Amino acid sequence: MPIWEYDWAMARAATTTDAFNAVAEPRRRQILQLLAQGERPVGELADLTELAQPVVSKHLRVLREVGLVTVQEQGRQRVYRLNVAPLREIQSWLASFEQLWQERFDAMDSVLEDLQRQEKGQGQ
Amino acid sequence: MPIWEYDWAMARAATTTDAFNAVAEPRRRQILQLLAQGERPVGELADLTELAQPVVSKHLRVLREVGLVTVQEQGRQRVYRLNVAPLREIQSWLASFEQLWQERFDAMDSVLEDLQRQEKGQGQ
DNA sequence: TTGACGTATGCCTATATGGGAATACGATTG
DNA sequence: CAATCGTATTCCCATATAGGCATACGTCAA
Structure with missing residues (x-):
């Protein structure tokens, strides 16, 4: 395709x-x-x-x-x-390599947890 | 400049x-x-x-x-x-919009800093 | 109105692209 | 050795850039 x-x-x-x-x-x-x-x-x-x-x-x-x-x-x-929105396309593409971003992976978890704990989210 | x-x-x-x-x-x-x-x-x-x-x-x-x-x-x-290393350039550029970003952007960024602090790019 | 300002658009040129096709080249096989 | 495989390279073309420059356009001030 x-x-x-x-x-x-x-x-x-x-x-x-x-x-x-x-x-x-x-x-x-x-x-x-x-x-x-x-x-x-x-x-x-x-x-x-x-x-x-x-x-x-x-x-x-x-x-x-x-x-x-x-x-x-x-x-x-x-x-x-x-307007940052369109940058998301790039960001998500990069995200698909997350797993290969070796070291990052571990740290990622903890930081993500923090985020989820604090999470404010003010629409976009 | x-x-x-x-x-x-x-x-x-x-x-x-x-x-x-x-x-x-x-x-x-x-x-x-x-x-x-x-x-x-x-x-x-x-x-x-x-x-x-x-x-x-x-x-x-x-x-x-x-x-x-x-x-x-x-x-x-x-x-x-x-070799994902060169993608960091893009990642860190995106990171400069952190504040304007809503979600998990921060996570990736902080980890990025760690990475850059630790290893010195190896690829060429 | 006229004129100045702030911005967009048009025209110009050299450039290197992405893909098609053909072919060059090294490594392997017989 | 020759033939074949796996890949890179070369030549071809149409394209749309990025910037320089001039100019068009709309808004505001006299």
Whole structure:
């Protein structure tokens, strides 16, 4: 069973295919990290990343398309906010290697127990 | 400060740049999952993935270059084995979103720190 | 209105990809 | 030795990038 369909010549999956592809680009990762500290307008992201504004806008478009960020129009600026949800896809994929993450396994149990004990869970 | 250097026209980071890029390709992810269940020769991977052997060999090359797999020559076949180490880069990046994450993310992260404190990466 | 601001979009180029096909190459077998 | 197996490599192509630059677009201030 093929993993996905394509007409022809799938040189490389589009960056907007999923979180995996979107996040493969270092600058996009950087932007996400910045947004992790709070929402920010495009210009601010451009300053912080030292990237030209159009470049940032393009990266944000990709991130938007995979749902990693959301926009809110505020006056003439667009404030971007991080949405970690799509990262879950990656996280769960990584989780499938848990067992091979040898040492981790033991420690995992105890920590998990702690978590379950404290568990707050505030929706997502 | 720029994240990385390039002469010109960096269309897209090479797939062999890091685990992020290598793993962005779905078939490569599939191969890794298969190897998670045990080492396997190329032919077997080709069968299981229903990909042509040359295609598999190419993917394996990429995975090899980022250290996600290692080979062992056995007679005329090459047995590939998974090496999760490089996945840590991804894991720790994800960990930086801990606070914004709700569930068991913390667990993995703390264990990760332990790992990094203890052993010094061995793969290459 | 006009102009400035904040952002998005369009056009451009070089690039390396993923897969198909053919073939090269080393190891094994006869 | 030759033939075959298991795998890697090469050549081919269409593709969509990432960034530079210019510009379009909507919002706000005079």
